[in-house]
Amino acid sequence: MKISDLLALSYENLRRRKGRTALTVAGVVIGTFLIVIMVSLGIAVNVGFDEMLQSMGDLRKITVYGWGVNGSEVQLNDDAVAQMSKLDHVLVATPYYQPRYLSFNLVAGKNDRYQTGYVELYGIYPEALEMMQYELKSGSYLPEKGTVPSGNKPKVQVVVGEQLGYNFTDTKKKGENAYRWQGMTDAAGNELPPFVDILSDTMTLKSQGSEDDKQLVYQMDVLGVLLQDNEKGYETYGGVFMDLNVLKKLESDYMRMNNIKAETTNTYDQVVVMVDDIDNVEAVEEYINDELGFQTGGMSSWREQMQGQSQMLQLILGGLGAVSLFVAALSIVNTMSMSILERTREIGVMKVLGCGIGKIRTLFLLEASMIGLTGGLLGIGISYLVSFALNHFAPFLMMSGLGNILPMYGSKISVIPVWLSVGSVFFATLIGFVAGILPAGRAVKISALEAIRHE
Amino acid sequence: MAPIIKVDNLRKVYRVGQEKVVALRDINLEIERGEFCCVVGASGSGKSTLLNQLAGLEKPTRGSVSIGGHNISAMSEKELAVFRQHHLGFVFQSYNLLPTMTAVENVALPLMFKGVPKAKREAMAAQQLKKMGLGKRLKHKPTEMSGGQQQRVGIARAFVSKPEVIFADEPTGNLDSHTTAKVMNAILRLTRENNITFIMVTHERDLSSCADRIITLKDGCVLRNEKIENPAQEFEVQLSPMDEEYIAQEKQERENSDRNNAAGDGQTAASPDLKENHV
Numbered sequence A: 001m002k003i004s005d006l007l008a009l010s011y012e013n014l015r016r017r018k019g020r021t022a023l024t025v026a027g028v029v030i031g032t033f034l035i036v037i038m039v040s041l042g043i044a045v046n047v048g049f050d051e052m053l054q055s056m057g058d059l060r061k062i063t064v065y066g067w068g069v070n071g072s073e074v075q076l077n078d079d080a081v082a083q084m085s086k087l088d089h090v091l092v093a094t095p096y097y098q099p100r101y102l103s104f105n106l107v108a109g110k111n112d113r114y115q116t117g118y119v120e121l122y123g124i125y126p127e128a129l130e131m132m133q134y135e136l137k138s139g140s141y142l143p144e145k146g147t148v149p150s151g152n153k154p155k156v157q158v159v160v161g162e163q164l165g166y167n168f169t170d171t172k173k174k175g176e177n178a179y180r181w182q183g184m185t186d187a188a189g190n191e192l193p194p195f196v197d198i199l200s201d202t203m204t205l206k207s208q209g210s211e212d213d214k215q216l217v218y219q220m221d222v223l224g225v226l227l228q229d230n231e232k233g234y235e236t237y238g239g240v241f242m243d244l245n246v247l248k249k250l251e252s253d254y255m256r257m258n259n260i261k262a263e264t265t266n267t268y269d270q271v272v273v274m275v276d277d278i279d280n281v282e283a284v285e286e287y288i289n290d291e292l293g294f295q296t297g298g299m300s301s302w303r304e305q306m307q308g309q310s311q312m313l314q315l316i317l318g319g320l321g322a323v324s325l326f327v328a329a330l331s332i333v334n335t336m337s338m339s340i341l342e343r344t345r346e347i348g349v350m351k352v353l354g355c356g357i358g359k360i361r362t363l364f365l366l367e368a369s370m371i372g373l374t375g376g377l378l379g380i381g382i383s384y385l386v387s388f389a390l391n392h393f394a395p396f397l398m399m400s401g402l403g404n405i406l407p408m409y410g411s412k413i414s415v416i417p418v419w420l421s422v423g424s425v426f427f428a429t430l431i432g433f434v435a436g437i438l439p440a441g442r443a444v445k446i447s448a449l450e451a452i453r454h455e
Numbered sequence B: 001m002a003p004i005i006k007v008d009n010l011r012k013v014y015r016v017g018q019e020k021v022v023a024l025r026d027i028n029l030e031i032e033r034g035e036f037c038c039v040v041g042a043s044g045s046g047k048s049t050l051l052n053q054l055a056g057l058e059k060p061t062r063g064s065v066s067i068g069g070h071n072i073s074a075m076s077e078k079e080l081a082v083f084r085q086h087h088l089g090f091v092f093q094s095y096n097l098l099p100t101m102t103a104v105e106n107v108a109l110p111l112m113f114k115g116v117p118k119a120k121r122e123a124m125a126a127q128q129l130k131k132m133g134l135g136k137r138l139k140h141k142p143t144e145m146s147g148g149q150q151q152r153v154g155i156a157r158a159f160v161s162k163p164e165v166i167f168a169d170e171p172t173g174n175l176d177s178h179t180t181a182k183v184m185n186a187i188l189r190l191t192r193e194n195n196i197t198f199i200m201v202t203h204e205r206d207l208s209s210c211a212d213r214i215i216t217l218k219d220g221c222v223l224r225n226e227k228i229e230n231p232a233q234e235f236e237v238q239l240s241p242m243d244e245e246y247i248a249q250e251k252q253e254r255e256n257s258d259r260n261n262a263a264g265d266g267q268t269a270a271s272p273d274l275k276e277n278h279v
């Protein structure tokens, strides 16, 4: 007996009891729909978390602080950084050095007309810039060996954030006119550029201090411009990167010139570790905490915490769906049992005509699985519709107070990934199959003699 | 020549509560290939029980049945299913056609279990139905046919896979005497054509007129086992006045339709041996 014949027989048997089949399928549809929609709400929460966190910085970065986990004494120095960069899954580890005794602002234009406030200045290992996966908009990364500025018009090599120009204000103007910001337009709607063009205008770093302090003045040699990427952080907007050793040299020069006496240590306040994949962040972070003893502030520790919350939600919602599918399974068992009772004679006749018991079992398992499959397919179809509607009307729903029940962290209320739709159809079919096992076993046991005995 | 069916010391006891019902006491039989065999006897004598035993539908309490040298009493359910597919056919008293299927699909059923592809088995089934004079009823569902037509579909189903042995338990029990004669003649011709062994349980002694062998049961024992040397070649049934009226009407109609056919396209699906009519 061919499988196509079995399928045709099963289909015919379901078709002839349309009403009952439809009701049974409806049970599976509802169960599948509930599970899918509820799991999709949970997934949307997760996706929303990720969207939210991503906008706050690269999740693969771990920030390591210069103090111990329990306030213990630790040395976050070059050796420690080297140790971290050798860990598995770590792409690179570099200090983000910000000098303690030296800060700069930027000036440009005639008579220093355009000025910025305090500059976000970072000293990092020059080769790390690329490995931190900052993308260049133009130019190049820092050279492997930075040159210390010298001469009467000393220049310092830097890589800057794309929108650094917007940090300049016009000292000749008052009020709003003194500022430019990204997306600012004139009356005609044309976008206004920053006062200073970071590629062509000369920008000068000037150290900040009291009136009588000796000032360091360097012209910036902009080697490269980083592509603005809010997911990577503010530094791609208005940061200034410099070779770590060059920056340290500038700081010590400044301290010597101004007679600042301080214990110079070789430790850093902040080191950033870049991990190859989000999934490995937790392990690396744990190692740095537990084995190396440093306090860390990775995004992943936060993410985990939020995920825990959403998992709880998913569990509850999915559980409700599971209960309804279980009820649907019972109704399949019921339907199949009834159908077999009605068809006792037919089954007997088939046996007498030479239908093997294996085929009879397959026939009924197929019937039950078809109920599951149909229910699953319809269920996922309805889920997609409802999911689409939920997302489409999301803003309205949130306003109408539903926001208290349905958490919405990202741009969507419900997300149905492919694995969920495929998985739920498979699961519904499996449920049909399992529900069919018992009735099919009973059908197999029906005696061939039943066919011959007449009322 | 070795007998096709051999029954040795067959005993069947049913247990009903505390009581034991001995349906078959101790049966020893041999039936030869190609025989048309009638099992007769009073009600409750064990005819149906014997037939079920011969067909392997029930396990014996003791003894054995072998068909074509295969001991079917020792076979598993699975082996029996395969054995039935290839060697046995059945005609039921209450037709037992599957209600959702058309005549052709019903007849093709045993071939489907054997794994014959759809197109081929339905062609074979249609051919068999035409031989039974049901060329115009191929696509009809059982509920759309008369009892006699349904029974002919049932017979076509038993013969379609050309089994060696066909069993029938009162195949004409629900039919009037005129229809019975026609159905029996159809069976007789098919078994003779294909050298099929046919074993039939019946109440009506008349029906055994054409039998090669008549087995008479009484209280679970073989009372007589007669081999008939020169059986009649065709069934003849005494007709009641009602039957005669019926046949006259039928004849009239057939003449009408013959005239129509001669005038029209002349196509008729019925085989020449058995005309389509009000069975």
Ligand SMILES: Nc1ncnc2c1ncn2[C@@H]1O[C@H](COP(=O)(O)OP(=O)(O)OP(=O)(O)O)[C@@H](O)[C@H]1O
Binding pocket: B014, B015, B016, B021, B022, B023, B041, B042, B043, B044, B045, B046, B047, B048, B049, B050
């Ligand atoms: N399944 C069963 N359980 C118990 N007793 C049974 C069963 N089948 C048959 N019998 C008994 O076995 C005996 C023979 O029954 P069987 O059906 O073979 O008779 P039969 O000759 O076919 O009768 P009929 O002509 O009325 O059909 C009867 O006494 C019947 O009560």
Ligand SMILES: [Mg+2]
Binding pocket: B047, B048, B049
């Ligand atoms: Mg009987």
